[in-house]
Amino acid sequence: MATPTASKHAPTQVVATPPVSTPFSASNHHPAFSPHGPRSVVPSPQQFKKSPANSNTLYGYPSGSGGGHPTTSSFGGYDSPSAALALGGVPGLAELGLDGMSAPGMGGLGGPGRGDEDDRKRRLQQVLEILKTNKGRLSEAGIERLARRVGLDCVWEDHMGSGGSTRTLIIAGSALALDIDFSNNVVKKVSLSFPESAEIVTRHTQKAGDILLRDLQFGPNESPLTKMLDRFAANLERLATLDKLSVIPGLNCHEAIAGIYESLERLHKWEVARLKEQDNMADKDDEYIGRTAMCKRSGKPIMHTRDRLGLSIDYWQERHQIKSKSLSRDKEKTWALLIECASLPALVYTPIRVSEKWISPEILKADPAAEDLLLTAEDGPVLDWLQPENTMLPSTEPPKADAMEGIDQASGQKFPEVMFIAKFDPPLIVPYGVAMQIYGSVNAPLDMYQTSTFDGLMFPPGPEDKSEPGEARMIKQQTTVSVFDENGEKSTKIHKNTLFIDKIDYGRTLTELPFSHPRQLVEMLPRLRQYAFLSTLLRNSFNPEKAIPEEEKKSPGKTKMDKFAEFMSPASAEEISTLPLDVSLTTQPLSLKLVFPFKDRTANVRFDINLNGAVDVKEQNLLDEDAMDDGKRLTVADLGRMLEIAEDLGIWAEFVRRRLG
Structure with missing residues (x-):
């Protein structure tokens, strides 16, 4: 076998010589895997594995670059793929973040250290998270x-x-x-x-x-x-989550959620029965009364609705006061709280309890205490909420001295490591002060370092929005409003709406909230409806997705003479019929001030949006209250009632102009 020697005129270089027994050693033979090589004689996998790959070949084929220079090798200048992999020299792996995959103990030869391995694991985990979003196709x-x-x-x-x-x-x-x-x-x-x-x-x-x-x-x-499994995957994951958190026997999360449904369903039926006894509901059908109980009382619990498995507590719906058989209630936007279970991070929250007796069968408390009357809303009933017993599981851990670890020292049992959570569907935007009240009602901490403005969450600034964060904003939107005359003929009006936000307030988007008792959810519903109605009102009047920037775009290419000619020309019919609406938003207290042309003066109306989405007119110059002696005339209460029904400032303004004009 040849021995490498040093040249007299060149630096010493070690050259690997292949063994004689390999098919690569004979210069007059074709490579064994070449199409020109012998087809009857094929080396075994063991022989081929033991044969070092020449720097000029890749599994018997030329590398494509020719020559024997190490830098032109298919393996980045290494004699074999194993050597290249061990020394981190395989091309292409660097782009994937997977280069340097050396064998253990090769860190000194270019292999990665501990930090590189952690970084590679992190990247692989990121890839797995991306792949999890694809649920696959139906098969x-x-x-x-x-x-x-x-x-x-x-x-x-x-x-x-x-x-x-x-x-x-x-x-x-x-x-x-x-x-x-x-x-x-x-x-x-x-x-x-x-x-x-x-x-x-x-x-x-x-x-x-x-x-x-x-x-x-x-x-x-x-x-x-084309059929994807996204919807099925979402429902299956909900079932699997409850199944994983269940401890059979002892804790069944499906039964825990069904128990909340049973209690709230009894409450809902009781409220519907009380509404039917009211005089103003005598001519209303059962569907309308049920929607009223959903949007004005304790909500409506539903199991498995809107193609989603689980318990939903519906508390608000668009156009719920409109009595029209042509409306499809399934297509109307509905606000709900989705009741689920989650792992208990610590004993900061109350563990889950399995019971269907969250409220007494009588619903009302027979002898309410003074404290109950203070905590109950004005003219509201005092509900007889109950406190079910704790659900305990047998503990397999040894007794601990600290009872806060979840172990009952007397019985040797432990609390379930599961809690109830309510998810907002859709997420609800509220001012920061309201968010603090809601989180405080369930004893949950609120992250104080998330700072976003209320208007920034309601109307995310676009690329053309020139206002700085924290400054007063002005949002413009041109809308088309349908108007019906006395004969029922339909026409359209163009409105140029402008929303002024002078006083900046911080806000928070409510997504999910831990709770321990359904009473906590029922008591926060009036406040949630207040901002659900506000979001509906602003979305119908100022669509955030179509909002134009504060400064209207000027038509390019117009000269001074063109602008002067437009100024001197008579106004078009469209410009005459366009109605400007100026709206000012204040979050504390929650109110909207509306200004628009009316007859020979300017109408000025201020609406206060109260709990349960009730509208109260605080200021107005449309009606002469002293001259209201005719029962057929509109009252101030009618103005607020009309906005509750219309849920659109433009429709309300056209109604007032037609009725009082």
């Missing part, structure tokens, strides 16, 4: 993969029948079972069950199964290549 393998990803077990069963072969995917957890029947990769049936659960849980399984079936059915213009 047998896709649903099974999704179920295993959320931590549920899967078993397949094959069936033969007159209609052909079918397969059933059984998805099981500790407290649930989901059967999905397939026929040629098409979902035919979905069955959801909760073994060993109470009747308050199992009575809602059919409704939940129908939602899951709709999630897995092909809609119009959908195919296995």
